Amino acid sequence: SATQLFEAVDTYINSLFAADDEILSRAVERARKAGLPEIQVSSGQGKLIYLLAKMIGAKRILEIGTLGGYSTVWLGRALPKDGELISVELDAAHVTVARETVKDAGLSEKVEIIEGRGLDEMRALEPSFDLVFLDANKDGYPAYLKQAKRLLRKGGLIVADNVVREGAVLEPSQVDPNAIGAAAFNQALASDPDLEAIVLQQVGIKGHDGLAIARVKD
Ligand code: DHB
Ligand code: MG
Numbered sequence: 001s002a003t004q005l006f007e008a009v010d011t012y013i014n015s016l017f018a019a020d021d022e023i024l025s026r027a028v029e030r031a032r033k034a035g036l037p038e039i040q041v042s043s044g045q046g047k048l049i050y051l052l053a054k055m056i057g058a059k060r061i062l063e064i065g066t067l068g069g070y071s072t073v074w075l076g077r078a079l080p081k082d083g084e085l086i087s088v089e090l091d092a093a094h095v096t097v098a099r100e101t102v103k104d105a106g107l108s109e110k111v112e113i114i115e116g117r118g119l120d121e122m123r124a125l126e127p128s129f130d131l132v133f134l135d136a137n138k139d140g141y142p143a144y145l146k147q148a149k150r151l152l153r154k155g156g157l158i159v160a161d162n163v164v165r166e167g168a169v170l171e172p173s174q175v176d177p178n179a180i181g182a183a184a185f186n187q188a189l190a191s192d193p194d195l196e197a198i199v200l201q202q203v204g205i206k207g208h209d210g211l212a213i214a215r216v217k218d
Contacts, residue, residue: 003203010044010204018047024073027101031068034097040067041135041161042206046074049133049159052213053078056157058130063087064118064144065136069098069105075133076107085111088121090136122147129153134160138178141185149194149216156216160185163199164210189214 020028020043032038041049053061053075059082061075066089076085089095095115102111114121118136122144132148134141141160148158163169163186168179189197189212197214
């Protein structure tokens with residue numbers, strides 16, 4: 001089927017360009033053993049956010065939704081020696097796993113994991129950041145976007161996971177707050193005069209979803 005082919009090609013790309021090393025494999029295993037939902041970004045998506053951070057020379061990154069710290073390691077590895085990554089996670093059990101993973105990855109100097117609500121923690125931060133990665137509750141995305149704009153420098157990037165939701169954003173059901181949030185977020189991105197943005201539709205081992213990439217205009 002098409003789905004099987006998409007998954008096979010995704011696996012091919014991931015193993016060619018983004019094979020998990022021992023640290024990332026342990027991160028996945030640690031999260032699984034702790035019973036975390038297995039919804040972290042794929043290795044290829046990790047490589048993409050890593051590359052985006054490197055391409056803009058990011059020194060200060062903010063992540064909303066740490067989960068077990070898998071994407072956190074990818075982003076942390078994109079930073080220079082004096083770089084900084086703040087990652088916010090609501091769930092205390094997730095925070096415990098993520099801190100272990102960050103330590104195992106040798107990134108403790110650069111990465112701070114804050115236990116708290118994404119919006120509250122964003123409100124408490126001060127500019128400026130180079131990149132904000134959104135991967136938390138999708139119903140919060142429109143509010144996160146406003147804060148991300150406040151926190152980012154000109155030329156900075158917003159990257160957001162899960163903005164297609166198997167096409168649910170086309171006609172979001174009233175009972176799917178994630179789809180409603182993602183659709184509102186996409187609309188806000190598209191119509192914001194301060195941003196230039198695109199959504200990449202993605203198919204593969206994470207099903208059918210999408211990644212938004214937006215740049216704060218100069
Ligand atoms: C879900 C959340 C994610 O961040 C993801 O990448 C996949 C699924 C979810 O909440 O279902
Ligand atoms: Mg996600």
